[in-house]
Amino acid sequence: MIKLFKVKEKQRELAENANGKTPIKKQSAGELRLHKDISELNLPKSCTISFHNGKDDLMNFEVTIRPDEGYYQGGTFLFSFNVSPIYPHEAPKVKCKTKVYHPNIDLEGNVCLNILREDWKPVLNINTVIYGLFHLFTEPNSEDPLNHDAAAVLRDNAKLFQSNVRRAMAGGYVGQTLFPRCL
Amino acid sequence: MAETVVQPSRSRDLDKLLLRPGNIIGANFDPGLELREDLAKYAKVLVVGAGGLGCELLKDLALSGFHNLEVIDMDRIEVTNLNRQFLFRFEDVGKPKAEVAAKRVMERVSGVNIKPHFCRIEDKDIDFYSDFSIIVLGLDSIEARSYINSVACSFLEYGSDDKPREETVKPLVDGGTEGFKGHARVIVPGLTPCFECTIWLFPPQVKFPLCTLAETPRTAAHCIEYAHLIKWDEVHSGKAFDPDEPEHMKWVYNEAVKRAELFGIPGVTYSLTQGVVKNIIPAIASTNAVISAACALETLKITSGCSKTLSNYLTYNGAEGLHTKVTEFVRDKDCLVCGPGxxxxxxxxxxxxxxxxxxxxxxxxxxxxxxxxxxxxxxxxxxxxxxxxxxxxxxxxxxxxxxxxxxxxxxxxxxxxxxxxxxxxxxxxxxxxxxxxxxxxxxxxxxxx
Missing domain, CATH: 3.10.290.20 (Ubiquitin-like 2 activating enzyme e1b. Chain:  B, domain 3)
Known part of the structure; x- marks a missing residue:
């Protein structure tokens, strides 16, 4: 290809700025795939999505979940999503921004959902993740605990768990921990 | 006959490749002195990364007759680099890799000019990359490869016959090593598969379930990831963990040790902590040398046409005995990055x-x-x-x-x-x-x- 380079280099030397257009950087493949995911979102009524950086930044967004059944009915829970340029090779990073008394979500907002870590596959998408999160509220699971105390209560005494959840969502203490009101 | 004395180049072997005709050659191969001079004068090569592979690449390319090289790297030299990143000395610790590497190669190889760029690859605008004849990658992350690939493919234009226009093709040569294993591949956008066409080649990253880390750790790595992913946030609310901050790494190590003691798990060390947190696999100098040599040779072949190029993916495994294989991957015809659309x-x-x-x-x-x-x-x-x-x-x-x-x-x-x-x-x-x-x-x- 050296002949080609030579021609190009000579052109530059002659300052022949013939076709002055410069190509613009393309979106990353991850961004394009995310664009597809987002444009095909089909969320249950209890989930809403918002893009705080406007319509052109899809890589960072927030999802609000308002469970319409189960222990957490009536609560409002905010999740932040951060998607990497190599999505879907890598799962989106999800954090729960609302402090919640939940066996699978710790007090720092880490979420134990298998498809966010060990079981993530590129065929999954944002819709699956949001449904997965939604599912955590309708079916909290004491077998994969991240909040050990909450898991133990759920396993041993469902009634107490129920009242702890209500107290936390109303903005009260469970044990030593104060939860913000999210009803 | 006005005889001009044929100046032998520094490398006799290079002359054998560039001055003599051959059978297994690339398109438009025109052997002779002019070719040798043109390579020195007109070929502009960018080396991305000045680490283990980058040091080898700069040396190999400089000795292969290229005179116009540039190198880009955002890192500074660390003590642990010195065993294999042979262009660096103890007194260089803390200095930008790109600058020191460029200086050292220029001192040793006369005639070569290497321009260093101490910055992130994203900091350069697209015009910067369009200037080079060919881009050679000595990187360690999928993200960075994917980025350079998308930049190189963005120059590609197709004619109305859906054939790539030759003058818009920006070839890439990609090297990578991991311990005793490595690969060298040639990416000619529009002709051979681009990085995204074969992204599935990468195995999924190993991620432990958070609840395992929190509840039932079984290995030293579980203890380290617990300290890194869960304990850090609990203690440092809001402060982001920085893997390049030794204080942070020390803290994670100490917490991991405590956790390991609690569960009676052996094997947490500081270097394992670094390895798990930064996803580091020990680098082997000889693997870098082998892979870099393959990459430099492909660069020479693509630019000069002196031989047909690798088609298109070479793997090297020196873990048990030695095994190398070349696989010809095919393009994804609907590839969003390199396809015609x-x-x-x-x-x-x-x-x-x-x-x-x-x-x-x-x-x-x-x-x-x-x-x-x-x-x-x-x-x-x-x-x-x-x-x-x-x-x-x-x-x-x-x-x-x-x-x-x-x-x-x-x-x-x-x-x-x-x-x-x-x-x-x-x-x-x-x-x-x-x-x-x-x-x-x-x-x-x-x-x-």
Whole structure:
């Protein structure tokens, strides 16, 4: 290809700025795939999505979940999503921004959902993740605990768990921990 | 006969490749002194990364007769680099890798000029990359490879026959090593598979379930990840963990040790902590040397034509005995990054709404309910409702205006296609050309009419 380079280099030397257009950087493949995911979102009524950086930044967004059944009915829970340029090779990073008394979500907002870590596959998408999160509220699971105390209560005494959840969502203490009101 | 003495080059072997004809040669191979001089004078090579592979690459390329090299790297030299990144000395610790590497090679190899760039690859604009004849990668991350690949492919233009235009092809040579294993590959966008065509080659990253870390750790790595992912946030609310901050790493190590003691798990060490947190696999100097040699040779072959190139992916495994293999991967014809995309010709007056309607009838697309994005600008989104609302006003605006009045451009659409009565969702790349705009008297456009 050296002949080609030579021609190009000579052109530059002659300052022949013939076709002055410069190509613009393309979106990353991850961004394009995310664009597809987002444009095909089909969320249950209890989930809403918002893009705080406007319509052109899809890589960072927030999802609000308002469970319409189960222990957490009536609560409002905010999740932040951060998607990497190599999505879907890598799962989106999800954090729960609302402090919640939940066996699978710790007090720092880490979420134990298998498809966010060990079981993530590129065929999954944002819709699956949001449904997965939604599912955590309708079916909290004491077998994969991240909040050990909450898991133990759920396993041993469902009634107490129920009242702890209500107290936390109303903005009260469970044990030593104060939860913000999210009803 | 006015005899000019043939100056032997520094390398006799290089002359054997460049000055003599051969049988297994590349297209347009023209052996002779002029070729040797042209390589020195006109070939501009960018080396991305000045680490283990980068040091080897700069040395190998400089000794292969290239005179115009540039190197880009954002890192500074660390003590642990010195065993294999042989251009660096103890007194260089803390200095930018790119600058020291360039200086050292220039001191040792006369005639070569290496320009260092101490910055992130994203900091350079696209024009910077367009200047090089060829780009050689000595990187350690998928993200960085994917980025450079998308930059190189963004120069690629296709003619109306869906064949790449040779003058827009920016070849890449990619090297990578991990312990005793390595690969060298040639990416000629438009001709061989690009990085995204074969992204599936990468195994999924190993991620432990958070609840295992929190409840039932079984290995030293579990203890380290517990300290890194859970304990850190608990203690340092809001402060981000920085893997390059030794204090942070020390803290994680100490917490991991405590955790390991609690569960009676052996094996937590500081270097394992670094390894797990930063995903580091011990680097082997000889692997870097082997892979770099293969990459430098491919660079020489592509630029000079002195031999047919590797097609197109070489793997090397020196873990048990030695095994190398070359595999010819094939392109993904619908690749969003390097594929030609579907050519769509439009009048400048066509509105976005009209364009979306056209996609539904286009024989190669049959795409209904399309969402449209143009170089990071989301022109129209069918869902979710909040984005549909934000982009709805664009529907009545001519697409030509929405695309910044560029005559030829690429855009991406997603929507639903029907094939054999089955509806599937699709993401497609389109090559848009606006007809009847002044100044477009391109040959291949005339041919397409």
């Amino acid at each position: 579907v050519l769509v010709e439009l009048e400048t007056s066509v509105t976005l709404q009209k364009f979306i309607d056209l996609l539904e009838k286009h024989p190669d697309l049959l795409l209904s309910k399309a969402s449209v994005t143009h170089q990071g600008n989301n022109l129209y989104m069918q869902a979710p409702p909040v984005l549909e609302e934000m982009t709805r006003s664009n529907l009545s605006i001519p697409l030509f205006d929405l695309m910044g009045k560029t005559v030829r451009s690429t855009l991406h659409v997603t929507g639903t296609t029907s094939k054999n009565d089955k509806k599937t969702s699709a993401l497609r790349k389109l090559r848009i050309v606006f007809k009847g705009v002044d100044g477009v008297t391109d040959m291949d456009m005339a041919g397409a009419a």
